[in-house]
Amino acid sequence: MTPIIEVRDLHFRYEDGTQALDGINFTLHAGETVALLGANGSGKTTFVLQLNGILEGQGSVTVCGLAVNKQNLAAVRSKIGMVFQDSDEQLFMPTVLEDVAFGPLNQGCTPEEAIEKAKAALQQAAMEHALDKAPYHLSAGEKRKVALAGVLAMQPEILVLDEPTTFLDPPAQINLLHLLRGLPQAKLIVTHDIRFAGALAERAAFFEKGKLVADGPLEEIVRRFGWTYSDLAADLRYSAQRRF
Amino acid sequence: MHHVLVDQWSQGSSPLHARDPRAKVLVLLIFLVALATASPNAFPTLIIYAALLASGILIAGLPLGGLLLRSMGILPFSLTFGLITWLAGDRWRALGLVEKSYLSTVAVLLLVGTTPLPRLLGGLEALGTPRLLVLMAQFLYRYLFVISEQAQHMRLAAACRGGASGTRRHAKFRAAAAGAIAVLFARSYYRAEGVHRALMSRAFSGRFALLNPLRFGWMDACFAAGVGALLVLARVQ
Amino acid sequence: MHIPDNFLSTPVWASLDAISIPAVGLMIKRAGRDLPDTRIPLLGVMGAFVFAAQMINFPVGAGTSGHLVGGALLACALGPAPAVLVMTTILVIQAFVFQDGGVLALGANVFNMAVAGVLAGYWPFQLWGAARRNSAIFAGGFLSVLVSGSLALAELLISGVRMPRLLVFTSLGLFAVNAAIEGAITISVVQALDRLNPGFVQKPGRSNSRVLIVLSTAGVLLGIAGFLLASSAPDAIQSLGQTLGMSARTNFQTPMANYSAGNFESAWLRRAIAGLTGLLLICGLCLAGARFVGRRRSA
Numbered sequence: 001m002t003p004i005i006e007v008r009d010l011h012f013r014y015e016d017g018t019q020a021l022d023g024i025n026f027t028l029h030a031g032e033t034v035a036l037l038g039a040n041g042s043g044k045t046t047f048v049l050q051l052n053g054i055l056e057g058q059g060s061v062t063v064c065g066l067a068v069n070k071q072n073l074a075a076v077r078s079k080i081g082m083v084f085q086d087s088d089e090q091l092f093m094p095t096v097l098e099d100v101a102f103g104p105l106n107q108g109c110t111p112e113e114a115i116e117k118a119k120a121a122l123q124q125a126a127m128e129h130a131l132d133k134a135p136y137h138l139s140a141g142e143k144r145k146v147a148l149a150g151v152l153a154m155q156p157e158i159l160v161l162d163e164p165t166t167f168l169d170p171p172a173q174i175n176l177l178h179l180l181r182g183l184p185q186a187k188l189i190v191t192h193d194i195r196f197a198g199a200l201a202e203r204a205a206f207f208e209k210g211k212l213v214a215d216g217p218l219e220e221i222v223r224r225f226g227w228t229y230s231d232l233a234a235d236l237r238y239s240a241q242r243r244f
Numbered sequence: 245m246h247h248v249l250v251d252q253w254s255q256g257s258s259p260l261h262a263r264d265p266r267a268k269v270l271v272l273l274i275f276l277v278a279l280a281t282a283s284p285n286a287f288p289t290l291i292i293y294a295a296l297l298a299s300g301i302l303i304a305g306l307p308l309g310g311l312l313l314r315s316m317g318i319l320p321f322s323l324t325f326g327l328i329t330w331l332a333g334d335r336w337r338a339l340g341l342v343e344k345s346y347l348s349t350v351a352v353l354l355l356v357g358t359t360p361l362p363r364l365l366g367g368l369e370a371l372g373t374p375r376l377l378v379l380m381a382q383f384l385y386r387y388l389f390v391i392s393e394q395a396q397h398m399r400l401a402a403a404c405r406g407g408a409s410g411t412r413r414h415a416k417f418r419a420a421a422a423g424a425i426a427v428l429f430a431r432s433y434y435r436a437e438g439v440h441r442a443l444m445s446r447a448f449s450g451r452f453a454l455l456n457p458l459r460f461g462w463m464d465a466c467f468a469a470g471v472g473a474l475l476v477l478a479r480v481q
Numbered sequence: 482m483h484i485p486d487n488f489l490s491t492p493v494w495a496s497l498d499a500i501s502i503p504a505v506g507l508m509i510k511r512a513g514r515d516l517p518d519t520r521i522p523l524l525g526v527m528g529a530f531v532f533a534a535q536m537i538n539f540p541v542g543a544g545t546s547g548h549l550v551g552g553a554l555l556a557c558a559l560g561p562a563p564a565v566l567v568m569t570t571i572l573v574i575q576a577f578v579f580q581d582g583g584v585l586a587l588g589a590n591v592f593n594m595a596v597a598g599v600l601a602g603y604w605p606f607q608l609w610g611a612a613r614r615n616s617a618i619f620a621g622g623f624l625s626v627l628v629s630g631s632l633a634l635a636e637l638l639i640s641g642v643r644m645p646r647l648l649v650f651t652s653l654g655l656f657a658v659n660a661a662i663e664g665a666i667t668i669s670v671v672q673a674l675d676r677l678n679p680g681f682v683q684k685p686g687r688s689n690s691r692v693l694i695v696l697s698t699a700g701v702l703l704g705i706a707g708f709l710l711a712s713s714a715p716d717a718i719q720s721l722g723q724t725l726g727m728s729a730r731t732n733f734q735t736p737m738a739n740y741s742a743g744n745f746e747s748a749w750l751r752r753a754i755a756g757l758t759g760l761l762l763i764c765g766l767c768l769a770g771a772r773f774v775g776r777r778r779s780a
Contacts (some may be wrong), residue, residue, distance in 0.1 A: 009395045050443070052445055054441055054444055055447065073447075074447045074449070077444070077445060077447040077449055081445070082442075082445045083447075084438065084441065084442055086438055088387075088390055088435075089435055089438030089441075089442050090438075090439075090442040092383065092386060092439050092443070093386070094360075094361075094362035094386060095362065095383070097455070098362075098455050098456075101455055102446055103446040103447065105455065106446060106448055106449050106453075107447060107448040111453075111454070111455050111456075111457070114455065123373075128408075131642060132387075134251075135386070136389050136390060138385075141294065149445070150446065154446065154447070187395070211461040229455065243340060260572065263556065272584070273584075273585075275760070276486060276583075276584055276585050277585065279486075279586055279652075279709075280487055280491060280494070281491055314577065316581070317580060317642075318485055318580065321485060322487075323486065325642065325742070328643055328644065328645070328648065329642070329643045331643070332643035334643055337643075340487075341487060342486070342640060344486075344487040344490070345485050345486060345487045348485070348486040348487055349485075351578050352577060352580050352584055353580060355577070356577055356578055360576065361577075365576065365736070367700065374505075374506070374509050376509055376512070376513065376516075376521065376779045377505075377509070377569065377570055377573070378567065379518070379521045379525070379572045380521055380524050380525045380528065380566065381525070381570045381573060381574055382525065383521060383522050383525020383526060383528075383529075383700070384525040384526070384528035384529050384532070384570055384571070384574060385529075385574060385578075386525070386529075387525065387526050387529040388529045388532055390529075391530055391532070391533040392529075392532065392533045392536065394533065394537050395533035395534065395537060397535055398537065399536070402537075410734065414540050414541075417539075418539055418540060418665075419539045419669070421537055421538065421539045421540075421666075422539075422666065422669035422670050422672070423673045424537055425531075425537055425666075425670045425673070426525045426673030426674045426676075426677055426679070427673075427748060428530060428533060428534055428537075429527075429530055429534070429558075429670070429674060429681070430674070430677045430678065430681070431524050431529035432527060432529065432533075433523075433526075433527070433530075433681070434521040435526055435528065436522055436526040437523075439522040439526065440519060440522060440523070443519065443522065444519070446516075448519065448778045450517065450518055450519070451518060452518060452521075463579070475546050476589070478712065
């Protein structure tokens with residue numbers, strides 16, 4: 001089965017000289033969900049921005065069979081949708097409907113078609129009641145869902161979510177989790193929230209200083225890199241008991 | 245912030261809210277020009293205008309007292325100049341200044357209280373305002389509250405840390421304030437970069453397309469023509 | 482400094498509306514050249530920043546505090562044409578949403594603060610910002626507020642608004658103080674910005690076009706002329722207004738007693754004409770000078 005994303009030997013250096021990505025090889029298949037883990041600054045977000053051409057590095061990046069280069073940008077961006085960490089930056093239109101319809105309009109739909117697609121996407125995200133609202137009237141969780149709807153309206157094949165649980169309280173996180181579980185697209189989830197990742201992904205890719213140092217089952221990677229503190233909590237309780 | 249109130253007012257629904265923004269802007273302009281060119285002691289005209297405004301407020305379902313109170317923001321300025329003009333002996337002019345500037349403020353408030361800003365901007369664009377300015381205003385308004393809240397937080401943080409005492413107190417306050425503004429600048433700039441990234445990620449083609457074209461119906465025409473005529477008649481009598 | 486409606490006489494606000502439209506249109510054309518739609522969110526967001534920054538208080542001693550106006554800062558950070566547009570947008574929002582400044586008076590306010598103020602704020606930076614950046618930025622902040630305020634005052638006087646000399650002098654003094662505050666705040670913010678990211682406020686010199694130099698010089702001159710005229714002869718400005726027929730005419734229906742129309746004595750007229758001539762002379766001199774400077778820089 002051909003991969004839906006194929007990255008080979010990707011290098012990227014920022015203008016100030018930092019080597020942000022150093023020889024990344026990665027594949028994603030249709031319907032797969034992968035968690036991207038790693039320390040802050042390890043290159044996860046930089047990597048993800050290469051996939052839709054926001055950043056351009058050296059090496060080969062192919063999305064849904066299309067090489068990611070200047071000619072294909074519009075087509076690539078229709079295939080891979082990104083939900084960013086800051087929902088306020090993503091919802092930049094005056095009303096929810098206009099914002100969600102923004103993508104379809106860019107894809108060449110007529111205003112009527114764009115509105116239809118927007119409404120359908122908002123229904124998928126259970127936010128159709130917020131059609132005429134202004135984004136700043138929404139809660140963090142609602143904004144996140146509207147941002148997701150804005151991406152879903154473009155009918156992509158791959159979803160990328162950058163730290164989707166940021167600013168969300170637990171009920172909103174659970175809400176988002178159920179929503180994402182029900183979506184058929186392949187997903188890449190950049191996150192520090194291991195429980196959230198575990199509920200959605202079985203596979204994880206671990207970034208360290210611009211290199212992809214591990215790619216395998218999520219639990220194994222979490223254990224290997226000590227990427228959670230539940231054991232630590234047990235340690236703390238134990239040592240607290242010993243003290244008293 | 246108190247402008248949120250006007251925002252709430254504009255989300256209502258009334259025959260006035262439903263009018264095409266172009267009609268409302270045109271009527272406002274006729275009103276303002278007629279008022280500005282009226283002589284200060286044309287009391288019948290001023291009374292008719294005040295009555296028109298009051299009925300507009302009631303039809304729109306806006307709180308009359310609240311709106312009139314809100315309009316009093318102009319009074320410190322106009323009363324000061326009015327006093328000076330009165331003392332200089334030009335009494336009619338002084339009265340006219342205060343009356344007219346108050347009525348103008350109420351009229352503008354009535355417009356924005358019945359028209360959500362994005363629609364108002366759309367109407368201004370349809371009337372010939374350059375697209376670039378309209379889009380800039382749209383984005384400015386969108387992020388105005390977000391960034392203002394950040395500024396409030398910074399003021400608070402600066403005040404919390406501003407328990408500085410001693411001889412260099414003012415210099416420290418100034419340095420903190422300058423630093424706060426610089427950080428606000430940087431965060432706004434990076435926020436704009438984030439917006440840009442989000443824009444491009446959704447296949448922005450280079451032109452912002454219109455979603456809700458405005459429709460100027462016969463009711464809008466009647467409204468504009470009718471009220472406009474009323475305003476002009478009241479002025480020239 | 483935002484002039485409300487019904488303060489300016491009809492000829493004044495109408496002609497300023499007529500002037501501002503092509504002025505802003507010119508800036509749109511200049512900015513539109515190297516301003517793809519993708520830059521629009523940046524300008525909008527920076528406009529929101531200026532709004533918000535105006536809320537932050539700067540203690541200036543003696544229990545008073547000032548705040549940033551922002552025209553010069555924007556001009557140095559974004560470039561003069563985008564800064565003019567951002568300030569224009571801010572003024573439009575202030576007029577409608579906050580009723581700060583009149584709607585008919587938008588032309589006047591835009592001319593004073595968004596066009597003349599911004600260009601005057603950029604002028605020192607353009608001329609000597611590469612060599613001595615700090616003093617250029619301070620001078621820019623100072624000039625932008627002084628020019629806007631003086632122009633507003635002059636417009637009010639020409640409109641026939643009664644202002645006793647004491648009030649005029651006090652206002653001018655206040656403008657000068659606020660101008661110094663603006664200069665100080667602008668330079669301290671720029672210095673703080675440098676620590677965050679030296680790329681925010683770069684050296685000038687990318688667009689040395691003569692048009693801009695001429696326009697900004699004219700902006701500065703107008704403002705200074707307004708300042709000088711208002712301070713030396715506020716009555717002269719008022720009578721100039723009457724002579725030119727720009728003042729509001731209150732004397733067709735009202736008791737004329739207190740409104741002496743007898744200011745057409747030749748002494749006042751002579752002073753007014755002398756003032757105008759002087760202004761034109763200075764303008765011409767600096768136009769020539771600016772052309773000279775422009776040629777040297779592009780050489």
